[in-house]
Amino acid sequence: xxxxxxxSAPGPVVPRLLPCGPGxxxxxxxxxxxxxxxxxxxxxxxxxxxxEVVPGATSVLVETAPGGPRGRGLGPEAxxxxxxxxxxAAAGSQxxxxxxxxxxxxxxxxxxxxxxxxxxxxEVVRRHTAASFVSVFxxxxxxxxxxxxxxGSWPVSVPRLASPRPRVPAGSVALAGGWCGxxxxxxxxxxxxxxxxxxVLFDAGADRPALLAPGTRVRFVDAAQERGGDGRx
Amino acid sequence: xxxxxxxxxxxxxxxxVLVQDDGRPGWAHLGVPRSGAADTASAGLARRLVxxxxxxxxxxxxxxxxxxxxxxxxxxxIAVTGxxxxxxxxxxxxxxATAVWCPAGARVSLGVPATGLRSYLALGHxxxxxxxxxxxxxxxxxxxSTDTMSGLGPAPxxxxxxxxxxxxxxxxxxxxxxxxxxxxxxxxxxxxxxLRLHPGPRSxxxxxxxxxxxxxxxxxGVWEVxxxxxxxxxxxxxxxxxxxxxxxxxxxxxxxxxxxxxxxPPSGQPVVFLADHPTTGGYPVVAVVxxxxxxxxxxxxxxxxxxxxxxxx
Numbered sequence: 001x002x003x004x005x006x007x008s009a010p011g012p013v014v015p016r017l018l019p020c021g022p023g024x025x026x027x028x029x030x031x032x033x034x035x036x037x038x039x040x041x042x043x044x045x046x047x048x049x050x051x052e053v054v055p056g057a058t059s060v061l062v063e064t065a066p067g068g069p070r071g072r073g074l075g076p077e078a079x080x081x082x083x084x085x086x087x088x089a090a091a092g093s094q095x096x097x098x099x100x101x102x103x104x105x106x107x108x109x110x111x112x113x114x115x116x117x118x119x120x121x122x123e124v125v126r127r128h129t130a131a132s133f134v135s136v137f138x139x140x141x142x143x144x145x146x147x148x149x150x151x152g153s154w155p156v157s158v159p160r161l162a163s164p165r166p167r168v169p170a171g172s173v174a175l176a177g178g179w180c181g182x183x184x185x186x187x188x189x190x191x192x193x194x195x196x197x198x199x200v201l202f203d204a205g206a207d208r209p210a211l212l213a214p215g216t217r218v219r220f221v222d223a224a225q226e227r228g229g230d231g232r233x
Numbered sequence: 234x235x236x237x238x239x240x241x242x243x244x245x246x247x248x249x250v251l252v253q254d255d256g257r258p259g260w261a262h263l264g265v266p267r268s269g270a271a272d273t274a275s276a277g278l279a280r281r282l283v284x285x286x287x288x289x290x291x292x293x294x295x296x297x298x299x300x301x302x303x304x305x306x307x308x309x310x311i312a313v314t315g316x317x318x319x320x321x322x323x324x325x326x327x328x329x330a331t332a333v334w335c336p337a338g339a340r341v342s343l344g345v346p347a348t349g350l351r352s353y354l355a356l357g358h359x360x361x362x363x364x365x366x367x368x369x370x371x372x373x374x375x376x377x378s379t380d381t382m383s384g385l386g387p388a389p390x391x392x393x394x395x396x397x398x399x400x401x402x403x404x405x406x407x408x409x410x411x412x413x414x415x416x417x418x419x420x421x422x423x424x425x426x427x428l429r430l431h432p433g434p435r436s437x438x439x440x441x442x443x444x445x446x447x448x449x450x451x452x453x454g455v456w457e458v459x460x461x462x463x464x465x466x467x468x469x470x471x472x473x474x475x476x477x478x479x480x481x482x483x484x485x486x487x488x489x490x491x492x493x494x495x496x497x498p499p500s501g502q503p504v505v506f507l508a509d510h511p512t513t514g515g516y517p518v519v520a521v522v523x524x525x526x527x528x529x530x531x532x533x534x535x536x537x538x539x540x541x542x543x544x545x546x
Contacts, residue, residue, distance in 0.1 A: 145264075
């Protein structure tokens with residue numbers, strides 16, 4: 001932990017259950033990593049009783065499966081008890097290996113970012129490859145993950161483009177707000193482009209269709225340096 | 234080896250014609266929309282009428298205009314439900330929401346319905362769907378639904394397409410005794426009554442122009458279906474110009490949204506999410522339409538008027 005970092009909040013806030021129509025609730029939590037953690041907890045504990053468990057930036061949407069045991073769906077009391085059982089993991093406790101995404105840093109917005117941050121393009125790349133990210137939630141498109149810096153390793157906020165580009169190529173690595181994301185397919189997009197990757201973000205036929213499913217840790221590496229570094233073509 | 238065709242060969246398409254089944258629930262956390270038939274009630278009825286399996290693939294036809302030929306060694310039971318598009322089999326008029334025998338080689342056509350928006354054409358045993366490469370329509374995450382937002386699933390149906398039919402066991406039977414004889418099966422419609430609203434997670438994030446809460450404003454108003462409505466969502470405009478007013482300037486962190494969510498964008502004109510809705514959103518969801526009332530909304534044409542009532546607790 002960074003000794004100069006903020007003092008951690010005194011005790012977790014009790015998550016709130018907000019109604020979302022019959023059989024669905026939104027559970028509010030403190031932040032992105034708590035959302036991913038609670039989503040995992042709920043899946044583990046309630047698996048078959050739930051139709052959807054959808055983490056958001058600071059929340060988890062829980063949709064119960066219709067029917068369920070003895071034709072009765074999961075009620076808010078039972079859900080509340082399982083939520084209460086959950087304790088946010090201490091920061092830095094996630095030890096799963098990170099997915100490594102090689103990036104060709106040639107994005108159109110690199111010079112703009114360098115100017116905004118008062119540094120060189122090389123320094124923008126260095127900062128991005130030095131940070132460790134975690135996938136908090138997916139949205140916008142299948143397999144599009146909103147990646148947040150772990151433990152304050154990405155203290156950056158980037159404004160979106162005022163008007164989105166009509167077409168951002170598949171594999172584009174981009175920034176908006178405090179988030180980093182990789183476009184799984186070509187689409188319109190208003191995020192700032194850092195570069196591109198060849199990794200497949202979404203494969204509907206795979207056992208795990210999304211490479212960066214919520215909770216997945218992610219690190220970016222400079223593809224040019226990788227090639228130079230280990231002699232591969 | 235010459236395969237005997239067993240398919241509906243599409244000859245003409247006017248508006249959008251999409252393959253739909255029960256969609257892809259359970260994948261929202263990966264950003265995969267649910268998709269599936271927009272009017273699940275009419276789709277389910279069409280399947281039951283022809284004896285096709287629950288959740289099997291059928292055609293969702295917007296405002297009629299589909300013509301095709303049954304290229305098959307045998308006939309099939311077919312049924313059209315939802316928007317009452319006039320059905321003709323080999324030129325002969327056939328009743329709505331009824332199992333109709335379609336002989337092998339016969340031409341099937343759906344005219345333009347007088348009311349409603351989406352018709353469902355089910356064929357006995359359903360359309361053939363196969364995971365990955367195969368003779369059927371390719372399933373993506375277990376579903377052959379065309380998702381108009383994410384692009385998952387088969388492309389919209391075009392003239393020349395051969396829509397393969399499932400083989401099934403024996404001759405699919407129409408659902409005898411499902412409906413009382415002479416029963417006029419109701420087409421889901423917003424004219425039949427107000428849609429029931431449940432409170433949403435952000436019910437306090439918007440108010441009516443005169444200060445009433447969001448549910449109060451939604452239930453007090455008369456709302457018109459906007460022209461930009463689609464399978465993603467029904468865009469509503471206050472018939473008297475009414476809008477909802479966001480209560481704060483606070484930005485909402487993106488959160489998961491449910492089918493039927495009533496979202497209030499900065500314009501104040503609510504959007505009700507249908508089958509192809511985004512899995513997460515950053516505008517407040519102030520209310521949720523009861524799932525049982527969504528088929529009626531999915532059948533509402535642009536310009537039709539919608540009213541809401543509070544769902545009983």
